[in-house]
Amino acid sequence: MAIIVQRPKLKWWEQLYIPALFIGMRVTLGHLVSILSRKTKVTMQYPEEKWDEHLPEHYRGAPALVTDEHDRERCVACQLCEFICPPRAITIKPEEIPGDDKWAKVEKRPRTFDIDMIRCIYCGLCEEVCPEQAIFLRKDYAITGTSRAEMVHDKEKLYQIGGVRVGLVNKWNELK
Amino acid sequence: MSEAKTDLVDVQIDGVWYQFPKGMRMIEACRQAGVEVPHYCYHPKLTSPGNCRMCLVEMGMPPRPAPGAEAPAPDENGHLPISWIPRPVIACANTIGPNMGIRTTGPLTEECRKGVMELLLANHPLDCPICDQAGECSLQEFSVEHGKGESRFREQKVKKPKNVDVGPRVRLDDERCIMCSRCIRFTDEIADDPVLGFTDRGSHTVLTVYPGRELANNYSLNTVDICPVGALTSNDFRFQMRVWFMRETNTIDTNCATGCNITVFARENKIYRITPRQNNDVNSDWMPDSHRLNFHWIESEARLTEPLVKDGDHHRIAGWHEAIATAGDKLSALDGSEIAVIASARMTNEELLMVKRLVKHLKVGHVDTVARVGEADGYLISADRNPNTNGVKLVLGLDDPGSQIEAIKLGIEQGRIKAVIALQENLVDDAGFSAELLGKLDFLLSTYPLANATADASDVVLPGACWAEKSGTMINATGRLQRLNKVVDAPGETLESWEIIRDLVQVTGGGNGIYAVSDLFKQLAAEVSEFKGLTWGQIGDLGLPLIETGVTIPALDREKQRIASGLIVG
Numbered sequence: 001m002a003i004i005v006q007r008p009k010l011k012w013w014e015q016l017y018i019p020a021l022f023i024g025m026r027v028t029l030g031h032l033v034s035i036l037s038r039k040t041k042v043t044m045q046y047p048e049e050k051w052d053e054h055l056p057e058h059y060r061g062a063p064a065l066v067t068d069e070h071d072r073e074r075c076v077a078c079q080l081c082e083f084i085c086p087p088r089a090i091t092i093k094p095e096e097i098p099g100d101d102k103w104a105k106v107e108k109r110p111r112t113f114d115i116d117m118i119r120c121i122y123c124g125l126c127e128e129v130c131p132e133q134a135i136f137l138r139k140d141y142a143i144t145g146t147s148r149a150e151m152v153h154d155k156e157k158l159y160q161i162g163g164v165r166v167g168l169v170n171k172w173n174e175l176k
Numbered sequence: 177m178s179e180a181k182t183d184l185v186d187v188q189i190d191g192v193w194y195q196f197p198k199g200m201r202m203i204e205a206c207r208q209a210g211v212e213v214p215h216y217c218y219h220p221k222l223t224s225p226g227n228c229r230m231c232l233v234e235m236g237m238p239p240r241p242a243p244g245a246e247a248p249a250p251d252e253n254g255h256l257p258i259s260w261i262p263r264p265v266i267a268c269a270n271t272i273g274p275n276m277g278i279r280t281t282g283p284l285t286e287e288c289r290k291g292v293m294e295l296l297l298a299n300h301p302l303d304c305p306i307c308d309q310a311g312e313c314s315l316q317e318f319s320v321e322h323g324k325g326e327s328r329f330r331e332q333k334v335k336k337p338k339n340v341d342v343g344p345r346v347r348l349d350d351e352r353c354i355m356c357s358r359c360i361r362f363t364d365e366i367a368d369d370p371v372l373g374f375t376d377r378g379s380h381t382v383l384t385v386y387p388g389r390e391l392a393n394n395y396s397l398n399t400v401d402i403c404p405v406g407a408l409t410s411n412d413f414r415f416q417m418r419v420w421f422m423r424e425t426n427t428i429d430t431n432c433a434t435g436c437n438i439t440v441f442a443r444e445n446k447i448y449r450i451t452p453r454q455n456n457d458v459n460s461d462w463m464p465d466s467h468r469l470n471f472h473w474i475e476s477e478a479r480l481t482e483p484l485v486k487d488g489d490h491h492r493i494a495g496w497h498e499a500i501a502t503a504g505d506k507l508s509a510l511d512g513s514e515i516a517v518i519a520s521a522r523m524t525n526e527e528l529l530m531v532k533r534l535v536k537h538l539k540v541g542h543v544d545t546v547a548r549v550g551e552a553d554g555y556l557i558s559a560d561r562n563p564n565t566n567g568v569k570l571v572l573g574l575d576d577p578g579s580q581i582e583a584i585k586l587g588i589e590q591g592r593i594k595a596v597i598a599l600q601e602n603l604v605d606d607a608g609f610s611a612e613l614l615g616k617l618d619f620l621l622s623t624y625p626l627a628n629a630t631a632d633a634s635d636v637v638l639p640g641a642c643w644a645e646k647s648g649t650m651i652n653a654t655g656r657l658q659r660l661n662k663v664v665d666a667p668g669e670t671l672e673s674w675e676i677i678r679d680l681v682q683v684t685g686g687g688n689g690i691y692a693v694s695d696l697f698k699q700l701a702a703e704v705s706e707f708k709g710l711t712w713g714q715i716g717d718l719g720l721p722l723i724e725t726g727v728t729i730p731a732l733d734r735e736k737q738r739i740a741s742g743l744i745v746g
């Protein structure tokens with residue numbers, strides 16, 4: 001159903017616009033007065049001021065890989081995150097863990113793990129799909145760089161952002 | 177209905193009546209009726225031990241009347257009522273009988289499947305994230321379709337050997353093994369190398385290799401294909417790529433004249449693995465390891481990617497235009513009798529047709545291909561290691577391919593032959609031409625995917641595509657016409673052989689009207705009588721018999737015997 005919006009019928013002095021200018025000025029002056037008298041809050045002065053402490057628990061920033069309390073890299077390079085990632089930001093090359101490694105029984109780990117932060121849309125699907133609790137979206141949001149290459153987070157960078165997480169399910173324990 | 181042919185029996189499957197030959201396995205009857213019965217241990221090419229119990233179904237027969245009671249009356253179609261047996265039967269090893277009823281759904285079968293899945297998973301590890309089988313694992317699939325979705329098992333899982341080297345190409349994970357025994361039967365019945373077996377009992381059963389032996393026969397990787405789970409995995413493919421990322425292309429193996437049907441798995445222009453594809457007229461379900469793994473060279477550093485022209489002692493990169501023009505100048509200046517063309521029996525029929533055009537156009541005096549003879553292995557590998565010798569005979573018209581090579585060598589020696597066009601062949605390493613001999617030539621042109629000694633000696637080097645980078649047809653040892661399909665794009669400036677030859681014909685003043693390889697197939701159909709009336713589509717994925725050669729494939733002969741003796745379904 002079509003809705004017909006009636007144009008307001010303006011009086012002749014309203015059509016001159018000049019009174020409207022003064023009405024606008026009054027609003028602006030009103031704000032000025034209330035800011036100067038510290039009655040209203042203003043925009044945060046980013047980047048000198050930051051919002052970081054106020055980020056909610058569920059905030060989704062840059063995805064990152066984590067190690068656990070046993071110093072084990074949790075990712076086993078199953079490539080499910082690579083598969084589910086809608087913008088195809090993740091590229092993983094798996095490798096076999098050498099036989100003399102402490103965690104040789106896990107058998108598989110990523111040789112390279114790249115997330116292209118120009119592509120990442122912070123959807124959190126990688127975290128959701130990960131069967132090993134290895135990838136989490138952290139609160140890092142200021143992802144900048146001066147080249148495209150710099151915007152690709154490699155394995156080292158991802159572990160640096162991710163850090164250590166404790167209290168996760170530990171399926172590769174001694175009983176395994 | 178029941179008056180039909182005597183060797184057919186009426187069977188009711190999930191409420192619908194069908195007719196199948198007497199003696200058919202229940203599982204096969206169901207499959208033909210479009211009902212897939214889940215199974216692990218059953219494989220149509222192997223004997224059926226019936227040990228996984230996944231294929232349990234409900235079965236019924238007409239009731240046998242008590243003495244004195246009246247026999248039940250058939251309905252208007254001649255079918256007797258069915259009285260269902262209260263206990264399930266396995267569909268893989270039982271055969272159908274007259275007026276039999278099979279129910280593949282319903283509470284009894286569903287409970288059976290749930291139970292079997294629960295027991296199989298009781299000790300199964302949580303390995304899917306690191307297991308190469310994930311994505312094509314029957315255990316995963318059936319637990320989604322038929323499993324309980326939860327486990328009542330609270331005890332500690334049994335620990336078994338993991339990451340065991342059972343042979344040079346195969347890795348075993350005993351925790352993942354579901355004891356279907358397919359691999360044991362394969363090595364025993366097909367590969368005649370019975371090195372696998374089960375030891376210990378109950379939930380401690382493990383698959384092992386016989387002490388002091390290893391699974392090393394040239395068909396060992398077929399066990400990886402038929403293992404329904406990730407217990408046996410390929411060392412070559414281990415952790416390389418997850419199966420769901422790869423694109424599958426149906427094509428044929430070009431390592432010998434058998435032409436095993438294969439599926440090539442590739443992602444982003446890189447080949448990761450090759451598996452055999454069922455063709456009961458060529459390779460059954462199998463292929464040799466040596467052929468399966470012979471693809472890594474495609475990505476080798478030695479790949480030629482640009483046309484090269486020799487300047488003094490060195491080759492320099494030239495564009496196609498310049499390289500072809502250089503070749504054209506040299507060839508036009510010579511008489512046909514001074515030119516030899518050495519083509520390859522690894523070329524497709526379409527490419528060979530172009531070679532024939534070139535030969536005719538330049539009035540070339542000497543034509544041959546390089547023979548490659550090895551030893552037949554008595555299974556699938558043919559003594560002829562060229563995939564298309566029959567094509568050479570039929571399309572290029574050579575009676576005895578390879579017999580003129582010595583005469584060509586002599587001709588070069590005596591200076592009668594001044595130019596050689598070597599198409600897709602390495603004359604120095606594969607045909608015994610010495611570098612000095614090739615040095616005597618005024619002009620040598622070679623096309624090959626890899627840099628080699630022949631390329632070194634060549635005046636013009638043209639990069640030609642390899643088998644995975646082109647489409648066409650080949651004729652195998654038994655005379656079957658089969659399709660080769662392009663899997664990946666050729667690197668750099670590489671062209672397919674038919675394009676290279678077309679350009680050579682054109683630059684030396686010949687006409688053409690060929691724009692695609694499918695045009696060539698049409699010309700084949702018009703020019704070669706055996707191809708008359710054939711179309712590309714008709715050949716299909718499984719090929720079709722084209723000529724009689726009298727050659728048979730030993731592995732298939734044995735398979736036919738086993739089918740005839742009722743050992744396997746086939």
Ligand code: SF4
Nearest residue numbers: 075076078079081130
């Ligand atoms: S981060 Fe998780 S989902 Fe991604 S590859 Fe590693 S284990 Fe798999």
Ligand code: SF4
Nearest residue numbers: 304307310313405406
């Ligand atoms: S065999 Fe199948 S179910 Fe078992 S770990 Fe491998 S993919 Fe998972």
Ligand code: SF4
Nearest residue numbers: 353354356357359403
């Ligand atoms: S290793 Fe695979 S094929 Fe062999 S018995 Fe175990 S599950 Fe079956």
Ligand code: FES
Nearest residue numbers: 215217228229268
């Ligand atoms: S398939 Fe019938 S028992 Fe295994």
